[in-house]
Amino acid sequence: MSYPRRSALAAALAGAALLITSLPASPAAAAPLRTAVAVSAASRTAPAPTPTPTPVAAKPTPPKPPRDPRNIGVLVNKTHPLKPKSYVPKGLVRVNGQRMRAEPAKALTKLMRDAKRSGARIVTVSGYRSYSTQKALFARYTRAYGSAYAARISARPGYSEHQTGLTMDVGAANGACRLGSCFGNTKAGRWVAKNAWKYGYIVRYPKGQEKVTGYTYEPWHLRYVGVKISTAMKKGKIPTLEHYYGQVKRR
Numbered sequence: 001m002s003y004p005r006r007s008a009l010a011a012a013l014a015g016a017a018l019l020i021t022s023l024p025a026s027p028a029a030a031a032p033l034r035t036a037v038a039v040s041a042a043s044r045t046a047p048a049p050t051p052t053p054t055p056v057a058a059k060p061t062p063p064k065p066p067r068d069p070r071n072i073g074v075l076v077n078k079t080h081p082l083k084p085k086s087y088v089p090k091g092l093v094r095v096n097g098q099r100m101r102a103e104p105a106k107a108l109t110k111l112m113r114d115a116k117r118s119g120a121r122i123v124t125v126s127g128y129r130s131y132s133t134q135k136a137l138f139a140r141y142t143r144a145y146g147s148a149y150a151a152r153i154s155a156r157p158g159y160s161e162h163q164t165g166l167t168m169d170v171g172a173a174n175g176a177c178r179l180g181s182c183f184g185n186t187k188a189g190r191w192v193a194k195n196a197w198k199y200g201y202i203v204r205y206p207k208g209q210e211k212v213t214g215y216t217y218e219p220w221h222l223r224y225v226g227v228k229i230s231t232a233m234k235k236g237k238i239p240t241l242e243h244y245y246g247q248v249k250r251r
């Protein structure tokens, strides 16, 4: 993994990316060389070999992480920027004043309605952010905290899930622990952690996974991946999207 310039930020990002495997070489490079072999008449008529039975306990190969930001399963992290970095999602709608794509907005509206019915009032805090908004935000964090810490709590422009239109930072309606780790202990935070998967959402940066995700615990950052992926992660006890896509090196 190389970065355009060595800086404290680059060093911090490289450190955070240690446990995440780098992208494979191009498929063309990985494909075996095709060799022209003269096939004899005898081998053409030879009986087909008996297929080897598939072992029952074979571990399924993790799905390949989609890179197209229009795909709801897209993987965006410190080693997987948006393609292109200037991507702007189409069809953004508002959920309580915050923008996101229509499909996750519909699911979030249901989530918030059901949460309210069970006594947990959830509000939207920050949804879609453009490349330029993220650029300004990252610069502000860097000025306030220095580049190393800024990289742990915020994404560089072109590397933020908020730019996909699939992400919403949520909060408790009473404002308790807004964008703070203690949100996880509020009624709203607990409800989200327990139920978001039913609506196709995951808590993207769970506690204790900073080395994998590159970010500190963010119980408020909900990422829409669709119910197929969120259910597979819930049932399989898969903690992060990086684990789901087999991006975490086995020890």
Ligand SMILES: [Zn+2]
Pocket: 162, 167, 168, 169, 220, 221, 222
């Ligand atoms: Zn967020």
